[in-house]
Amino acid sequence: MNKRNHTLICLTLLLVLMLFGEVRAEVSGVCSNCHTMHNSQGGIPMNYNGSDIPNQRLLRGDCIGCHAQNTSSNIVNSIPQVYHSDPTDLAGGNFKYVVNNGDAYGHNVQGIISADVTLGNTPPGYNSAYDPSTTGFNTASRLVCAGSNGCHGNRNFSDQWAAVSGGHHGDDSILKYGPGFTLTGQGTSVATSYRFLYKIKGAEDSDWQNTVSATDHNEYLAEDYVNRGTTASWANMKGTISELCSECHSTFHLGGSSGIGSASPWLRHPTDVIIPNSGEFASMSTTYKATVPVGRPAASLTDGLTSAVSTVTPGTDRVICLSCHRAHGSPYYKMLRWNYKSTFLPTALYGCNVCHTSRN
Amino acid sequence: MRRGKNRILILSAVFLVSVVFLYTGPAGAGPYLNSAHGNGSYGVKRSAPGFPTDYSRGLCAHCHEQHASIGGAEPAPVGGPDNYMLFDTNYTSQTSDFCFDCHTDTSSYQTGGSIVNRSYSFRAGGWTLDTLNDILEAFSFNSVGASHHLDDISTFITGRWGYTSDSNPCVACHNPHSAQGDPINAPNSAKSSSSRGWPVSRPSLHSKDNNAWGLWGDGVGEKMSDYVGALLYQAPYRFGSTTSFEPDGSTTQDGSNLTDFVSLCTDCHNSTNTIYSTTLGGDLRTIDWVTTGGDSSTSGDKHGKNYATVGIDIKPPFSNSNSGQYVLSCTDCHEPHGSPNDYLIRREVNGGVLTGTVGSGTKSFGYLCRQCHLDDVSYNGKANFWEYIHHKSADHPYTQSRCRNCHGSGGNPPPPIRCSLCHSHGSSADNRRTF
Numbered sequence: 001m002n003k004r005n006h007t008l009i010c011l012t013l014l015l016v017l018m019l020f021g022e023v024r025a026e027v028s029g030v031c032s033n034c035h036t037m038h039n040s041q042g043g044i045p046m047n048y049n050g051s052d053i054p055n056q057r058l059l060r061g062d063c064i065g066c067h068a069q070n071t072s073s074n075i076v077n078s079i080p081q082v083y084h085s086d087p088t089d090l091a092g093g094n095f096k097y098v099v100n101n102g103d104a105y106g107h108n109v110q111g112i113i114s115a116d117v118t119l120g121n122t123p124p125g126y127n128s129a130y131d132p133s134t135t136g137f138n139t140a141s142r143l144v145c146a147g148s149n150g151c152h153g154n155r156n157f158s159d160q161w162a163a164v165s166g167g168h169h170g171d172d173s174i175l176k177y178g179p180g181f182t183l184t185g186q187g188t189s190v191a192t193s194y195r196f197l198y199k200i201k202g203a204e205d206s207d208w209q210n211t212v213s214a215t216d217h218n219e220y221l222a223e224d225y226v227n228r229g230t231t232a233s234w235a236n237m238k239g240t241i242s243e244l245c246s247e248c249h250s251t252f253h254l255g256g257s258s259g260i261g262s263a264s265p266w267l268r269h270p271t272d273v274i275i276p277n278s279g280e281f282a283s284m285s286t287t288y289k290a291t292v293p294v295g296r297p298a299a300s301l302t303d304g305l306t307s308a309v310s311t312v313t314p315g316t317d318r319v320i321c322l323s324c325h326r327a328h329g330s331p332y333y334k335m336l337r338w339n340y341k342s343t344f345l346p347t348a349l350y351g352c353n354v355c356h357t358s359r360n
Numbered sequence: 361m362r363r364g365k366n367r368i369l370i371l372s373a374v375f376l377v378s379v380v381f382l383y384t385g386p387a388g389a390g391p392y393l394n395s396a397h398g399n400g401s402y403g404v405k406r407s408a409p410g411f412p413t414d415y416s417r418g419l420c421a422h423c424h425e426q427h428a429s430i431g432g433a434e435p436a437p438v439g440g441p442d443n444y445m446l447f448d449t450n451y452t453s454q455t456s457d458f459c460f461d462c463h464t465d466t467s468s469y470q471t472g473g474s475i476v477n478r479s480y481s482f483r484a485g486g487w488t489l490d491t492l493n494d495i496l497e498a499f500s501f502n503s504v505g506a507s508h509h510l511d512d513i514s515t516f517i518t519g520r521w522g523y524t525s526d527s528n529p530c531v532a533c534h535n536p537h538s539a540q541g542d543p544i545n546a547p548n549s550a551k552s553s554s555s556r557g558w559p560v561s562r563p564s565l566h567s568k569d570n571n572a573w574g575l576w577g578d579g580v581g582e583k584m585s586d587y588v589g590a591l592l593y594q595a596p597y598r599f600g601s602t603t604s605f606e607p608d609g610s611t612t613q614d615g616s617n618l619t620d621f622v623s624l625c626t627d628c629h630n631s632t633n634t635i636y637s638t639t640l641g642g643d644l645r646t647i648d649w650v651t652t653g654g655d656s657s658t659s660g661d662k663h664g665k666n667y668a669t670v671g672i673d674i675k676p677p678f679s680n681s682n683s684g685q686y687v688l689s690c691t692d693c694h695e696p697h698g699s700p701n702d703y704l705i706r707r708e709v710n711g712g713v714l715t716g717t718v719g720s721g722t723k724s725f726g727y728l729c730r731q732c733h734l735d736d737v738s739y740n741g742k743a744n745f746w747e748y749i750h751h752k753s754a755d756h757p758y759t760q761s762r763c764r765n766c767h768g769s770g771g772n773p774p775p776p777i778r779c780s781l782c783h784s785h786g787s788s789a790d791n792r793r794t795f
Contacts, residue, residue: 104431124432252427258441265450265526267441269426279569324426333412343416345393345400352420358570359398359420359537360390 026191027168033077034168036060048076056161063145063152063160064111068095080208082328083112091209091218092195093326093335106329109150110142123248130250131155132199132234137248151244151327152196167196175204182303183221187239194220194241201239201298203305214288214310222272222295222318228255228262240295242271245321252321270319277315280358286311291337292354295320324351391538391570393418396557398537402545404462405471406447410435423447423458423536437461437469443526451528454510455500459530463495476547480695480706483542484607486550486598487708493547498697502639504719507698509638516628516635521566533624533696535561537570550598551608553617560619564627577619584615584689587622591665592685594678596692596732597711602676606692613677618689622649622664625690631660645785649687655792661785662793663688669792670755673734673748675710693728701728715743725779747773757790 027034036046039054047053048061048069055062061069068083069076074090083095098106099113108116115121122139131137133155135148146153146160153163170191173180186201187193194202203219205212220241229236232254237243246253252268253260261267275281275294288294288310295318300309325335333341342348346360353360392398403418410433415421428434428441435447442458443450447469450458465474475494482490492498501507513529523532530536540557543549558578567573576582584593593615595605605613628635631648652666653659660666667684674680695704701718708714709731716727726735726744739748751760758766767774782789 119432122432124429125427252429261441261443265443266445267443268428268445279567280571283571340419340421341414341416343400345398345416345418346389348416348419349392358390358572359392 026171027078029078033079034059034066062111063164064109067145068112070096074210075207088210089326089330091205091212093328093330095329097329097331097335101331104333104335105331106335107327108143110144115142125249125251127250127254129231130254131247132232132237133247146196151248152198153190154198155247163198164190164196167191167193172204175202176206177203177305177307179304179306181301181305183239183298183301184303187237194239197241197244199234199237199239200241200244201301202241203301203308205308209290212290214290215308217288217290217293217308219301219305219308220293220295220320220322221298221301222320223297224274224318225255225272228253228259228272230254230256230259238272240272240320242295242321245271245327249321269324271321271323272318275312275314275317275319275355277313280356281314283357284312284314284355286313288312289354292324292351293320293322294318295323319355323355391535391574394540395536395538396541396544396559397423397539399545406435406462406469407471407473408436408447408469450526451510451514454502454507455496457499457510457530458528459536460496460499465494465497478547479697479699480691481599481708483551484691485596485706485708486601486604486606486609487713488548488550488599489713490707495697498695498699501698501700505698505700505717506639506702506704508696508704512636512638516633517563521564522568523563523566531566532563532628533560535570535573535575538573538575540575553608553610553612556608556617558619560621560624562624562627576624577621582620582623584618584620584622584687587620588615588665588687591687592682593618593687593689594682596709597677599708599711599713601711605677615689618691621689621691622687626650629690647785655788657788659793661795663795666793670757671753673753675732675734677710678732722778723776725783729779729783745773746776746779757792 035058039046045052046060049065066079070083072085074081074084074086074088080090095106095112103116121142128136133148135156135158137149141149144150144160147163148155148158157163167190172191174182174185183201185192187199190196190198194200201221205218209217222240223238251259255262260270294312329335332339338351340348397404398418400418404422405417406422424445425447434440437448446458448458448461462468462470463475468474477495479490479492481487499507510529513532517523517532518525539559542557542559543551543555544557546555558575560576561573562576565573595613598604598609607618626649629647631646635644637644648660649664651660654669662668665687672683695706705718705728714727718724718728723744730744736742736745736748750758763774782794785795787794
C-alpha cells in the first residue's frame with residue numbers, strides 16, 4: 001500500500017466516521033428494517049403487511065404498514081408501534097382501543113378503522129382560521145397519519161409521503177436528551193420537530209416511554225400566552241404540543257369568547273396555561289406523573305438537558321391537552337388517561353384531582 | 361403450634377384491615393365526595409340531549425363542560441361556552457341562574473326532571489305540610505312575599521372576599537363543591553339527629569380552594585351554642601310539638617346542634633355594611649346582634665346579645681325568667697331563600713304556622729310576633745291584638761289615655777299601629793330599644 005492509497009483510505013474512513021456522526025441521531029438500525037429493494041425475499045413480499053404491492057421510497061410499508069403492524073410487540077425492528085396487543089402502550093397510546101372499544105376511544109385514522117360514525121371527518125372544534133396549514137383539513141377526506149389531514153409531517157402537504165419526507169433521516173439530535181439537546185432549531189423542519197409533528201418542540205424519550213417513570217419520559221413544550229389569538233399561522237406558533245392539537249381542534253385552544261376565554265373564569269378547560277401556585281393547586285404532588293403529564297416552559301427545557309424533569313412545579317409548569325388525553329387512543333372514554341366513566345368516583349376523578357386537589 | 365398461632369394472628373390482622381377499609385369512605389375522599397353534588401348515589405347526574413347517559417353520578421361533567429362539546433356538539437342547553445365551563449350561563453336574574461337549571465321541580469336537567477329542596481320551616485321546623493319544594497320556587501317570591509335578591513347579593517359580594525362580578529350569587533352562602541343536604545338525601549323529610557348535613561359556608565371565608573373554604577356549622581365552635589357563649593340559645597319547638605325542638609326534632613335545646621347562622625348572616629347583614637335592597641328601594645337596616653347595653657342608644661338588638669330591660673311576655677319554650685339571656689338565630693324567624701311573607705319571614709315559627717301572611721297589612725307582623733310573644737288571646741281572647749303587652753302588663757310602657765295621640769282617630773278599639781313603626785332591627789321608641 002503506497003502512501004497515496006493509505007491517505008485515501010484514511011480520508012474515506014474519516015468521511016464514514018463523519019457521516020456516522022451525522023446520522024447516529026436519526027433512525028437507527030439496519031436499512032432492511034424499513035426498506036426493501038424488491039419487496040421480495042425468497043419469493044415472499046417484504047412489506048410488513050404482506051402486500052406484494054411495492055411502496056414509495058422502497059419502504060416496507062406506509063405509516064400504517066410500518067407503525068401499526070398489530071402484533072404482540074409495541075416495538076418491532078426498532079419501529080415504535082401505535083397499534084399492537086402488547087400490554088404496554090407507548091406514550092401516544094394505542095389505536096387498538098378505537099378498533100376494539102369504539103369511536104370514542106381513539107382517533108379514527110384511515111387504514112386502521114373506518115370513519116367516526118358521529119363525527120364523520122370533521123374534527124370537533126375545527127376552525128380553519130386557527131389551522132396554520134396552507135392546505136387546511138379537508139373534511140371531505142379521512143383523517144390520516146400525516147399531512148394536511150393528519151398530525152405528523154408538514155401539514156402544508158396533502159400527500160402523506162411528501163409531508164414526512166426527510167423526517168426519518170434528518171438529524172434530530174436536538175430533540176434527544178443529552179449534550180445536543182436544545183430547543184433552538186427545533187421545529188424548523190419535520191426532522192427537527194418533536195415526533196415529526198411539524199413545528200412542535202419537546203424532548204423525545206429514547207424508547208417512546210416503553211419504560212416510564214418520573215425521570216424517564218417525554219417532555220412537552222407548553223408556553224403561556226399573554227394574548228392568545230383567534231387565528232394562527234406557522235409563523236406565530238410557539239411550538240407547543242397543545243398547538244398541534246389545536247390545528248384541528250381549534251376552539252378548544254384559541255382565545256376569546258368563542259374559545260377558552262383569556263383568564264379565569266375560563267370558558268373551556270384551558271391548555272398552555274400555567275398551573276397556579278396557589279389555592280388547591282399549591283397542594284399538587286410535585287412528583288411528575290407520566291399518567292398525567294404537564295408541559296414545560298422553554299426555560300425549563302434547557303440546552304443539554306440530560307434527562308426528563310422529575311418534578312412538577314405549580315406556578316411554572318402548564319396544563320396541556322396531553323395532561324388528560326392520549327393522542328392515538330386509550331382504554332378510556334374520550335381517549336382520557338384515566339377511567340372517567342368509572343362508577344367508583346375516586347377513580348373517575350383521579351386525573352382531575354391531580355391538579356384540582358380539593359375537588360376530591 | 362406456633363405456626364398455627366401466627367396464622368390466626370395474620371388472619372385476624374387481615375380481617376381487621378379489611379373491616380377498616382370497608383367501613384371507611386372512598387380512599388382519599390375529600391369535601392367534594394362528601395358533598396351532595398359529589399355523592400356517587402344521589403349526586404349530580406345531568407340528563408340532557410347530547411349528554412352521555414352513562415356518566416356516573418357526581419362527575420364534574422354533569423356541571424362543567426371541559427370543551428363545551430361532546431361528540432362534536434354541545435349538549436343541551438346550547439349557547440356556550442360559559443364561564444367556569446358550566447353548561448349554562450352562570451347567572452342572569454332572580455329566576456334564571458345556573459343552579460336553578462337543576463334545582464327546580466320542573467324541567468330540571470338533573471336526571472328525573474326535578475330536585476326537591478324544602479323550606480327551613482319544613483326541614484328544621486318540621487312543618488312537612490309546606491308545599492314549597494324547590495329552590496327556584498323559593499327565589500320566585502318577588503311581588504308577593506320576598507326572597508333573597510340575587511342581583512343585590514351579586515352587587516354586594518363583588519370585590520369582597522375573593523368574589524367577582526362573575527361569581528354566582530348562590531355561592532355567597534354555598535360552596536357547590538362542599539355543600540351537603542340537610543337532611544342528607546331525604547328531601548321530603550325533616551331533619552333528624554341521624555340525618556344531618558351542612559349546607560352553608562361563610563362568605564367571609566370564601567376561597568377557590570375547596571379545602572380552605574369549608575362548610576360552616578359542622579365543626580367545633582360553629583354552633584349557635586358557641587355563638588351565645590354564656591348567654592342562652594333556646595331552640596323553638598318543632599311544629600305541633602312541645603317536646604321536640606328545632607332543628608332536628610331532638611330534645612336538644614341549647615343550639616349545640618344548630619349552625620351558628622348569626623355569624624354566617626352577619627358576614628353581610630351586620631352593623632357596618634350598607635346593603636341596597638332592590639325590593640325595598642333603599643338600603644337595608646343594619647343589624648347589630650352583638651352590642652349590649654340595654655336601652656342605650658348605642659346598644660344592639662335585644663333579640664341578639666343585647667338583653668331585655670323589661671318583661672318580654674314570652675311563650676314557651678321561652679321563659680320570662682331568662683329574659684335577659686336569650687339570643688336568637690336568624691333562622692328562628694327568617695327563611696334563607698324566600699317566603700310568601702315579607703322579609704323572608706318563615707311561615708312556621710316556634711311550633712305553629714303563622715295565622716296570617718306577613719305583608720303590607722298594619723298588623724301583619726304580629727302574626728310572627730305572636731308565635732313567641734303574648735298577644736291578647738289570654739287577656740281577652742283576641743288574636744293578634746296587642747293591648748295587653750302595651751297597656752296592661754305589669755311593666756307596660758304606655759298608659760291608656762288620649763288614644764288618638766298615638767293611634768289616631770277611628771273608633772273603639774282604636775286603629776292599630778303598624779308593628780314595624782316601633783319594632784324592627786335597630787329600632788327604638790321612647791328611649792327604649794324596641795327590637
